[in-house]
Amino acid sequence: MSEYYDVILLAAGSATRFNHQSDRNKVLMPLKDRPVFDYSLSMFLSDPKCRNILFVTRETERPLFEEKTKDIYKEMPSKIIWVTGGKERQDSVSCALSDIRGDKSPAILVHDAARPFITRDLICRLLAGLSESPAVIPGIMAKDSMKLVKAAVVDQSLQRSAVRHIQTPQVFRTECLLEAVTRAEEEQFYGNEEGELVERLGYQVSVVEGLEQNLKITTAMDYTFARFMVEQQQVDR
Ligand SMILES: Nc1ccn([C@@H]2O[C@H](COP(=O)(O)OP(=O)(O)OP(=O)(O)O)[C@@H](O)[C@H]2O)c(=O)n1
Numbered sequence: 001m002s003e004y005y006d007v008i009l010l011a012a013g014s015a016t017r018f019n020h021q022s023d024r025n026k027v028l029m030p031l032k033d034r035p036v037f038d039y040s041l042s043m044f045l046s047d048p049k050c051r052n053i054l055f056v057t058r059e060t061e062r063p064l065f066e067e068k069t070k071d072i073y074k075e076m077p078s079k080i081i082w083v084t085g086g087k088e089r090q091d092s093v094s095c096a097l098s099d100i101r102g103d104k105s106p107a108i109l110v111h112d113a114a115r116p117f118i119t120r121d122l123i124c125r126l127l128a129g130l131s132e133s134p135a136v137i138p139g140i141m142a143k144d145s146m147k148l149v150k151a152a153v154v155d156q157s158l159q160r161s162a163v164r165h166i167q168t169p170q171v172f173r174t175e176c177l178l179e180a181v182t183r184a185e186e187e188q189f190y191g192n193e194e195g196e197l198v199e200r201l202g203y204q205v206s207v208v209e210g211l212e213q214n215l216k217i218t219t220a221m222d223y224t225f226a227r228f229m230v231e232q233q234q235v236d237r
């Protein structure tokens with residue numbers, strides 16, 4: 001469906017679960033020869049279909065991000081629009097949507113900078129899904145048994161084939177994401193991710209096969225694992 005897209009690259013989190021000895025934002029941490037955030041940034045910078053990168057950071061950390069980006073690319077890439085994030089992830093997405101300049105692209109991606117190992121193929125498959133649905137998200141099968149638990153007691157065992165671990169990037173028709181975020185704000189609803197905001201309006205959200213390698217660096221152990229993956233060339237990039 002979509003020739004061109006904009007991307008909201010989220011990096012304005014506080015990394016509370018990261019709990020690493022370094023105090024640095026996890027997406028500024030090194031992975032081999034470059035910071036975590038550059039693994040996804042470089043993918044969008046080199047994609048001719050990507051028009052604008054709304055790079056969302058905390059205001060206090062902006063100088064660090066700018067400095068590292070300039071170090072890598074020698075000058076500030078013109079596709080980047082710097083955006084100051086909000087308290088919650090959803091607030092950061094909303095700030096980015098308010099900062100889109102000029103003509104909006106027909107499609108918009110939302111991606112966690114904390115997920116470094118995305119691929120061009122995944123982006124293409126997500127965009128292709130927009131011809132059928134206004135929102136397309138990647139998911140992978142669960143490997144463990146899945147149960148609903150209430151107060152430390154099993155409430156229900158779930159059929160494993162019916163659940164997915166949901167990842168980013170998530171892709172939307174731009175007007176649909178704008179509507180979903182605006183409605184959530186009006187109704188003071190906070191979701192875990194943007195697919196949920198679209199789903200609650202009754203729109204179809206399609207799921208395409210995600211990638212096992214597309215881990216989110218949440219804890220210090222995830223970071224150790226991500227470093228191992230890069231060092232052992234375990235990632236398709
Ligand atoms: N207010 C926020 C919160 C999160 N994020 C971004 O959303 C992505 C996924 O969030 P998460 O892994 O939860 O990151 P943190 O908020 O940094 O971690 P934590 O929840 O452990 O504090 C990250 O790239 C993070 O930088 C953001 O841009 N703005």
Ligand SMILES: C[C@](O)(CO)[C@H](O)COP(=O)(O)O
Nearest residue numbers: 089112166167168192193216
């Ligand atoms: C969007 C997400 O990465 C999909 O799995 C996830 O919901 C983000 O959760 P977080 O608690 O904000 O890290």
